[in-house]
Amino acid sequence: MKLYEFAPTRSIRVRWVLQELGVEFEPVTVNLAAGGHRSPEFLEINPAGKVPALVDGDLVLTESVAIVLYLAEKYPNKGLLPADxxxxxxxxxxxxxxxxxxxxxxxxxxxxxxxxxxxxxxxxxxxxxxxxxxxxxxxxxxxxxxxxxxxxxxxxxxxxxxxxxxxxxxxxxxxxxxxxxxxxxxxxxxxxxxxxxxxxxxxxxxx
Structure with missing residues (x-):
């Protein structure tokens, strides 16, 4: 699992969820200040040129709220999304x-x-x-x-x-x-x- 992030952005939400879940992941810094979000390599991951982006096997997911919901549902035993x-x-x-x-x-x-x-x-x-x-x-x-x-x-x-x-x-x-x-x-x-x-x-x- 890879998290494409830049420190102050809404990437923080996803990193926090991953840390609460205790899930191993590879952080990949996309330096917005240096234009890293506009590189051809990153635009293949997120054509919108924004972070965060999560790559989990064949799944590429953007939008921080969608990502945290996906992670909560993937690890239901951790309780970050209620069963009720x-x-x-x-x-x-x-x-x-x-x-x-x-x-x-x-x-x-x-x-x-x-x-x-x-x-x-x-x-x-x-x-x-x-x-x-x-x-x-x-x-x-x-x-x-x-x-x-x-x-x-x-x-x-x-x-x-x-x-x-x-x-x-x-x-x-x-x-x-x-x-x-x-x-x-x-x-x-x-x-x-x-x-x-x-x-x-x-x-x-x-x-």
Whole structure:
């Protein structure tokens, strides 16, 4: 099994799941800063030119949420995806909530802060996206009251995806006023098999 990754990206989600599962894998760094994602070799793996990508035998899989679901289903005895249908549906719900309601505003902020060429950035979009994120973060804040995990009484892939997304929000300085979310995120990253925080991943690139 090979994981094509770049330290600070959503690759962190997949690496974390693999580490929680205790699965051996070969990490392959795709250096986005050096244009490695545009190389012909990598574009054969993911024509979209994005990481992460997982190669497991004949299977080539992209999109971090799809990958973590695949891994959870491949190793059902590890419990990262509930056997109960209703609990599993809740995991799907919160995975999609993270990807659509929380992550999309974060992407808008990133695009209009440093990804787009400077003459294409719209400062107003940053403020609007921040407001959109906070409105949905309030929903999650209420959900997490009296909870240790997003779904049920144990770790699922929803927690790993959510913890990374909240760490991204922390980097964007959007978690002030959400004590439940901050405490939850910090707790997730103290797990023995947790992946590095985004800030740590960036720092490792400069080492």
């Amino acid at each position: 249908l209703q609990q599993r549906a809740q995991v799907y719900r919160w995975l999609l909530f993270a990807a659509t309601e929380l992550e999309q505003p974060l992407w808008r902020i990133a695009r209009h802060t440093f990804l787009y060429p400077e003459d294409q950035r719209l400062p107003a979009e940053v403020a609007l996206a921040g407001n959109d994120f906070k409105a949905m973060a309030e929903v999650l804040e209420k959900h997490m009251q009296q909870r240790q995990f997003v779904v049920g009484d144990g770790l699922t892939v929803a927690d790993i995806v959510m913890a990374y997304t909240l760490d991204w929000a922390k980097e964007a300085r959007l978690l002030d006023g959400f004590p439940q979310l901050v405490a939850y995120m910090e707790r997730m990253y103290t797990r023995p098999h947790a992946a590095p925080r985004i800030a740590q991943a960036f720092a490792s690139l400069k080492a």
